[in-house]
Amino acid sequence: DVKVTQSSRYLVKRTGEKVFLECVQDMDHENMFWYRQDPGLGLRLIYFSYDVKMKEKGDIPEGYSVSREKKERFSLILESASTNQTSMYLCASSFSDRAGYGYTFGSGTRLTVV
């Protein structure tokens, strides 16, 4: 089974802190994604990456950046955390040439910024 592992299930950070959310997948997927999930809004795409060192902005990239130095790891960075970034963050991965196969998701990181 493909595994997508997010390093933390719960995080509490202070306003202004730099926050790193880590995601690792073990199936050699080219594509990796970061979404945030908020009640009533569903999942919204923050950033995605289709190759090492490549990234594209999603629908809500403001206040976030990403890093992909190795194929299996995709990090989401909150440069200066704010309370409106309190949310559930979901990482996912997929094959590049199989858009019809969908994603494999991690279990999520619930981030609270105080």
Next chain:
Amino acid sequence: AQSVTQLGSHVSVSEGALVLLRCNYSSSVPPYLFWYVQYPNQGLQLLLKYTTGATLVKGINGFEAEFKKSETSFHLTKPSAHMSDAAEYFCAVSDRYTGRRALTFGSGTRLQVQP
């Protein structure tokens, strides 16, 4: 850009009753279509998908969905609800031809199953 509409943020059914969760997409070209389920404190799990071929798609846990091009819909159904079906359900689409590899999700429908 693609968009997905899920009618009804909350649906409540009795155990044994029919489950119907609605999903409509906006695209002149039929996209790939997916339903995901999220149990409490977990990530999303793929229930079923439509890519090509037969328009009635069967998934896990007794769920199925029918792609109707004329209605731009992909509604999810289950003939008889079980208590374990209580979860949040998300409809999602991806572009078939434009190369955008990311899924676009609807806002989700929380299913409650009453005993």
